[in-house]
Structure formats: C-alpha cells, structure tokens
C-alpha cells in the first residue's frame with residue numbers, strides 16, 4: 441500500500457487480495473475481486489475463509505450451471521450457501537461483468553436495468569461519481585487537520601475521519617476548524633464505542649455539535665437495537681456499515697430507526713442483486729446511500745464505481761483514485777480523480793471498464809487454483 445491505514449481495529453500496510461478470473465462457455469472473461477481482508481476484524485470472513493468457501497461450495501455451484509442472466513446467480517447461491525457473502529459476491533458480481541460484455545453494454549448500464557428505481561425513472565447511469573476520502577487515525581489532531589486540509593484542496597467532496605474512543609472529539613474539532621463549516625465531514629468508528637459506557641456516550645454527543653453529515657457504525661458490528669437507542673439521542677444521522685449484511689437488515693433498520701443513512705458495499709451484502717434491492721428499498725424510504733470502500737484494487741473499484749453511478753447514491757463514496765492506496769495498481773488504467781473530486785464512470789466500453797495488468801498480477805500471485813467445468 442502507498443501508506444499504512446490506521447482504523448479502530450488496527451493498522452493495514454499491505455493487502456492480501458483474492459482475485460477471480462471467470463471464463464464462460466462462450467469465451468467471455470471477467471476479473472473480479474473478493475473484498476475480504478486477512479483478519480476477521482471487519483467481517484467474520486477473511487481471505488482464507490473465502491478461498492475455502494469458494495473452492496468447496498460456491499465455485500462448484502456455478503461451474504456447471506447455466507444462467508440466462510446475471511440476476512439468477514444470487515438465488516442459486518443463496519439457496520445453498522448461508523452467509524459467506526463476500527465469497528459469494530466475488531462470483532456473483534463477475535456474472536454481471538460477463539453479462540455486460542456479452543451484451544456489449546457498460547456494467548453501469550446493466551445495473552440501471554437491474555434497479556427497479558433507476559429503470560422506472562428511466563435514468564441513465566451518472567457519467568461521474570463524487571468521491572470523498574477516508575483518513576485513518578493520526579497521532580495528533582494537528583497532523584490530522586493538516587492532512588485533511590491538503591486532501592480537501594485536492595478536490596475531495598467529503599472528508600471522513602476514522603475515530604475511536606479517546607481519538608475523537610479533539611481530532612474532529614481540529615479538522616472542522618481547519619476546513620471551515622462548508623465541507624461535508626463525517627466520522628467512522630468501526631464499532632469501537634459501547635453505549636453502556638457513559639464516557640463514550642458523552643463523546644458521541646459532543647461529536648453531535650461539530651456539524652457532521654453522519655456518524656458511521658459507532659456500535660457493534662451485528663447490532664441494530666443499540667444503534668436505534670443511540671440514534672434517538674443524537675441529532676447527527678447514524679450511518680450503518682458493518683451491521684448491514686443484506687436487504688433484511690435494512691428492513692430491520694427502518695423498523696427500529698437504527699440509522700438514517702446506509703453505507704452500501706456490494707461485497708459485504710453478497711453482490712449486485714442484493715445491492716440493487718437495498719438501493720431500491722433505500723430510495724423508496726428516502727434513505728441516502730453511498731458506496732464504501734474495502735481497500736480494493738482497481739478491479740474491485742471498477743465494480744464500486746459502476747454501482748455508485750445509480751441515482752440512489754446521493755452521498756460521495758469512498759472511491760479514491762488508485763494512487764491513494766497503491767504504489768502501483770493492478771489495472772492498466774489506474775483510477776483517477778479530477779480537481780473537483782469526481783471519478784469518471786467508464787461508459788465507453790462493455791464490462792468493468794478497465795484492463796487488468798495480468799503480467800503484474802502473475803508477478804505478485806502467491807497461490808492459484810483452477811476449477812474446470814465437467
């Protein structure tokens with residue numbers, strides 16, 4: 441990675457990445473990326489559990505099956521594999537890329553067709569998506585404020601700060617006073633607060649006074665009830681990330697009032713069919729959605745950019761250019777951002793819109809498995 445990334449759950453300075461290259465019977469290929477990380481600190485899934493789940497259960501289900509459309513893959517997997525959503529998503533999303541190549545249309549256009557909301561509004565995908573930057577935890581409020589100022593002037597549309605108890609109010613206040621009141625500012629706690637701790641509640645309520653657009657996932661990764669109680673105490677919208685594992689958790693969130701914004705990561709919810717269902721439900725419920733990041737390479741980013749081009753994505757995503765995360769990305773056309781914080785959606789070609797640097801991927805591959813249809 442270009443620099444270490446420090447969150448409430450630890451420091452990441454290199455990334456193990458699980459990639460798939462999927463070939464169909466007609467000779468079309470699609471690369472996709474499993475977003476699971478090395479350790480089960482964000483999600484119960486890891487690179488190794490996904491490798492196992494894909495090899496043992498998921499790849500065999502799709503390998504000899506015939507699908508008329510990418511939208512069918514979700515149910516085929518969902519009927520036979522519970523959980524393991526990141527592993528399922530890696531295959532499921534590649535099917536959408538394959539279909540877009542088959543039909544000669546960009547992936548973003550195929551997703552518009554798959555979304556009831558976008559299709560009904562006869563909306564085309566956006567040509568550009570707005571991006572914000574996520575800044576890791578820094579040593580001092582001053583160094584964080586300096587970094588935030590630099591990134592805001594580079595064009596980012598929103599600054600998100602990773603926070604944890606004791607590295608929160610003072611840090612956020614320093615950034616707010618450096619950036620001024622106008623730039624959207626958010627925090628992401630990655631589950632590090634406990635609503636039984638009075639000090640944590642005081643800190644969260646103090647954050648409430650700093651004009652944040654949202655407070656992301658303050659409480660436990662599998663919680664909706666405590667978040668609902670917390671949302672009632674705060675004026676700032678709570679945004680859920682880890683707690684949203686599918687449409688069912690959004691339905692529960694809406695009933696309970698656990699949050700007012702959703703961070704939608706297709707890898708976390710099992711792929712694009714489920715993402716489109718969440719997108720449509722949130723659009724119908726006036727819940728803003730934005731696309732979070734999982735320190736993806738340029739391959740995973742292509743899928744995120746396509747999804748974020750849908751109309752329900754009304755907040756800037758974590759869609760930073762390749763250079764933010766990687767010394768060298770594994771795609772031939774690294775993702776870039778213009779001076780107004782926009783990333784171009786590749787609408788000029790079918791598929792994911794970027795070519796994989798296969799020589800580089802070969803170079804850095806440490807383990808490989810090939811699965812062949814009967």
Ligand code: MG
Pocket residue numbers: 628630656657681682703732
């Ligand atoms: Mg998050």
